[in-house]
Amino acid sequence: MEFAELIKTPRVDGVVLHRPFMPTVEGTLCLTGHHLILSSRQDNTEELWLLHSNIDSIEKRFLGSLGTIIVKCKDLRMIQLDIPGMEECLNIGSSIEALSTLDSVSLMYPYFYRPMFEVIEDGWNSFLPEDPLTSPPSIQTLEVNRDFRVCTTYPPLVAVPRDVDDDTLRKAAGFRHGGRFPVLSYYHKKNGMVMMRSGQPLTGTNGRRCKEDERLINATLRPGKRGYVIDTRTISVAQQAKARGGGFETEANYPQWRRIHKAIERSNVLQDSLVKLVEACNDQSHSMDRWLSKLEASNWQTHVKEILTTACLAAQCIDREGASVLVHGTEGTDSTLQVTSLAQIILDPACRTIQGFQGLVEREWLQAGHPFAQRCSMSAYSNSKPRHEAPGFLLFLDCVWQVLRQFPCSFQFTEQLLVLLFEHAYASQFGTFLGNSAAERVRLSLPEKTVSLWSWVNRPQEIDHLSNPLYEPNSLVIWPSVAPQSLLLWEGVFLRWNRSPRCQEEAHEEMVHIIEYNKELQNKVNSLRRQLAQLETQEPPLQTP
Known part of the structure; x- marks a missing residue:
């Protein structure tokens, strides 16, 4: 089986991505054999890469010519994709459903993944x-x-x-x-x-x-x-x-x-x-x-x-x-x-x-x-x-x-x-x-x-x-x-x-900062103690009568 057989519409422009507590992103939605990818027009660094295997289920909604797909992920995330055109929305939805429920293990992404990092330890x-x-x-x-x-x-x-x-x-x-x-x-x-x-x-x-x-x-x-x-x-x-x-x-x-x-x-x-x-x-x-x-x-x-x-x-x-x-x-x-x-x-x-x-x-x-x-x-x-x-x-x-x-x-x-x-x-x-x-x-x-x-x-x-x-x-x-x-x-x-x-990220950064500061302070204290110990072991200067 070829992945292309399951992808009815591989690319759609003008798709709007909604995620909680993150800015709305408009860009191009692409489907590959293993990923759902959305690239932003405004900011090339703003991308969504989602494994099809991470998709638990989807919901499709329609309002006029605008279709919406709610993607519910296995990591408990939910994202919303607003897709222009009813046919494109239906095609994208059916493709995601097919690609996220593959039965063959050998077709899953780990078999195709090539690490971008150096494997130091197998x-x-x-x-x-x-x-x-x-x-x-x-x-x-x-x-x-x-x-x-x-x-x-x-x-x-x-x-x-x-x-x-x-x-x-x-x-x-x-x-x-x-x-x-x-x-x-x-x-x-x-x-x-x-x-x-x-x-x-x-x-x-x-x-x-x-x-x-x-x-x-x-x-x-x-x-x-x-x-x-x-x-x-x-x-x-x-x-x-x-x-x-x-x-x-x-x-x-x-x-x-x-x-x-x-x-x-x-x-x-x-x-x-x-x-x-x-x-x-x-x-x-x-x-x-x-x-x-x-x-x-x-x-x-x-x-x-x-x-x-x-x-x-x-x-x-x-x-x-x-x-x-x-x-x-x-x-x-x-x-x-x-x-x-x-x-x-x-x-x-x-x-x-x-x-x-x-x-x-x-x-x-x-x-x-x-x-x-x-x-x-x-x-x-x-x-x-x-x-x-x-x-x-x-x-x-x-x-x-x-x-x-x-x-x-x-x-x-x-x-x-x-x-x-x-x-x-x-x-x-x-x-x-x-x-x-x-x-x-x-x-x-x-x-x-x-x-x-x-x-x-x-x-x-x-x-x-x-x-x-x-x-x-x-x-x-x-x-x-x-x-x-x-x-x-x-x-x-x-x-x-x-x-x-x-808030949680800022709290963690502040905790790390405090710990590092305390370590630096402790190192200075230890250095002073060593200097004092060296002074104490030195012979006192001779006293002139």
Whole structure:
């Protein structure tokens, strides 16, 4: 298929662009295979470049011969294009709809993108999934999944307890949903405890048992110690799963493990919650009471609280009770990853650095099989009913922002890194978030044919842009508050396009200026102290009688 077949009208003059808090722009609208481009006649530097893959839906309106297209983007932006001529407007609209819903991954922009920056570091090789787990003597990495034959959603290398072999893992995989046998995702250096994640056990109605699975997770326990299984489903949902061949760990077969149910909502509920939240944030005609009521009715903050609470529970079991933890829901690719990754943010100061956080996303989301292609195919404005779409990764980023806001000096990065990851998860020129698993990315030849987002982020100038000027390394475990008054709406995402960014930008510039001034002042003080110390060590002059 050629892109030209989908572009009915490639160029229209006299198009007027309207964007909130920005001046109106008149210019020429052009459609390419991957971008909607508007160039200004008055100012050659005033351009709009919008990826078709970033378009969630459009609305067409007509008034006489003037047509208007409202473009609603996956990053929650809305722009208005006034197009002269009804036919041109209809052609542009149908072309955008076709180009923004391409099914073939190989036709997407990352395959055509050529970086204009120097690639100093190949992001595809920056983070190996087993790196943080190679040093402990109780842990080993195995290549049992080398060709993705055991589990199609796991990476080729997996970290497991030292005392298990490939055959044990294969049999345990047959007992877990999607072949997702328990693997180690975190090792707590303080006490040697570990956190694992998996799919649900396939016990079924007959209470099926797998001794290899029991041996696998028991290998993480110390003599006389117990472990905790944190199930992210309600007891009733877990019980219902038995009728479909799933289930949960029975106490008789796992006597050293205590099961705790901490309910986190499923995909369709989260997607509906995001739609309601964005609708409330975009409607500025409401009174304060009405707006707060709609915000509460979306239940978004409730989901944030549930995930943070469960992550704190997992961290508490590991750090304070000295117990190993296994986390799973049904598939182990959504709520499970939210909990395990957030628990590491709480426990591990390395995950609060720029490089460490990238490694966490790579290890616990991309390599762990979160289906980004399905979950992020549509955002909050889509007119189609959600099938597999869900804002699970956005919820995780929101939770990280809540912790960052409560501990502003403990993170090396600012919220700009979180916003950047949100945007690129839904639409990007990089191949990092394409596909649903490591196996799909290999099959699609993404490392060979596309550029990694990490190659862009890890350039010195971008690192400087994303760095937190208030950062002070904190080696302690941090415990975020989940009280209602402690959890706020993430304005940097949900209100970003509904208010002028000028005040926030000026405040950030002033903060950086104050910090730089204080550093200069401190350097002068230190220099004076050194000079005084040198004077004090010099011998006093001889006194003449």
